[in-house]
């Protein structure tokens with residue numbers, strides 16, 4: 318896709334940036350793969366016997382498992398949030414998972430999208446397959462019908478439940494093995510299956526499905542076939558035993574004998590699981606990391622009234638050269654085009670390599686570079702390209718965003734100064750400047766996006782408050798006038814710290830619409 322695309326940019330960032338600058342914390346919370354909810358890698362696992370990745374994967378399956386392929390209803394749609402009191406959804410894992418992901422929701426994607434993305438990253442981070450990620454899931458607004466398989470049910474019931482979900486009997490064996498390679502069964506939730514497992518170091522009494530619960534691998538099948546299984550759903554319940562043996566062990570034998578086959582088959586099955594959505598939902602194209610992408614490019618007037626352009630450039634690659642590159646040796650320059658369409662040699666940032674910001678990806682190598690330049694206010698900016706190479710000896714490549722450059726407008730510009738966020742039920746104020754030599758400003762407004770609690774589920778609701786930007790007078794530049802919008806965010810507004818808040822500025826000037834999208838939330842209190 319071509320940047321900017323508000324619907325995809327945030328998900329692409331979340332997919333591509335694992336740890337470091339601009340990362341959202343998903344991968345930190347599951348590294349290493351054995352981490353429990355609430356623990357972080359510099360805080361060792363706390364002995365609860367819980368495993369975050371396993372809980373996310375189980376949550377995604379239980380959310381999807383009510384899909385009915387005949388009617389097209391249900392699927393991965395976040396309805397699990399309304400269904401956690403059902404006997405088929407025993408355990409705190411679902412609510413814990415929802416509380417982790419709800420704070421990552423933005424106005425541009427649903428809870429079910431960010432959960433699916435989280436599962437994709439989790440599987441990869443544990444050594445599993447790279448699962449292509451498609452966006453576009455829409456969250457349910459109420460519970461769906463029940464139908465998650467339970468360990469007490471018969472093989473026939475399991476086969477028909479999986480058939481309803483859209484998986485045949487062989488795929489059922491695969492999907493269960495692909496799930497039960499992580500995590501295990503907890504005594505606190507299944508006391509009839511697991512007994513005498515609770516200790517101070519295993520407070521919820523987990524017994525794992527295989528002896529490598531922290532690695533996404535085929536040990537679940539190897540141990541099943543060689544007779545050393547520890548799976549409680551085989552030893553103390555017939556559920557996995559009946560499923561794994563239902564084709565005379567053929568699938569499990571193939572999995573046990575070929576670890577690459579297990580990984581690739583699980584990649585296919587889990588991709589289908591994550592993409593099982595209500596038939597009314599149309600998923601988008603697979604998101605692939607962009608090679609060169611701006612991150613929060615930002616225009617503002619500095620204290621002396623000059624127009625300043627700052628932000629970061631991300632460079633992503635999957636080649637050996639990308640992996641070996643030293644960011645300090647990488648020439649990276651930004652070349653911009655002014656508002657009259659002229660690109661002059663002087664419109665170039667210095668090499669920005671010294672200002673690189675460390676970050677990593679699960680799918681390749683990436684570097685961030687910061688830039689900060691003064692623009693001639695009268696000439697402004699309309700787009701930019703990035704000239705870059707992996708080392709100082711190589712010829713520079715121009716990243717031009719598919720041909721037309723990275724578009725960037727200077728007509729409506731957010732002003733930090735005098736913008737502030739109010740406490741609950743108090744005024745927030747957003748200030749902007751709008752170019753005054755381009756015709757009448759016929760409409761100008763702020764769309765302020767935030768998430769809030771909703772009844773019945775931990776998934777958050779999206780809200781937008783639209784407020785007119787009112788002309789407020791001159792600015793420090795004779796070419797721009799100041800506009801201001803004040804509004805109250807109320808009605809169950811959660812807390813700005815707990816939800817991702819962004820806002821858009823839109824101005825119709827001389828009959829043309831200009832937008833400054835996805836400005837990050839205000840931190841200055843009013």
Ligand code: HEM
Pocket residue numbers: 367368370371372374375378408410466467468469475492493495496497499500501502503504506507556560590
């Ligand atoms: C007949 C089908 C299935 C049955 C009866 C079943 C049953 C169970 C049970 C009883 C547990 C223990 C939960 C706990 O104590 O926390 C469990 C855990 C788990 N299940 Fe399944 N399951 C089935 C299919 C699947 C599938 C298809 C997946 C994913 C592809 C999956 C993923 C998981 C995971 C990752 C865990 C570990 C959770 C943790 O450690 O917190 N299950 N399953």
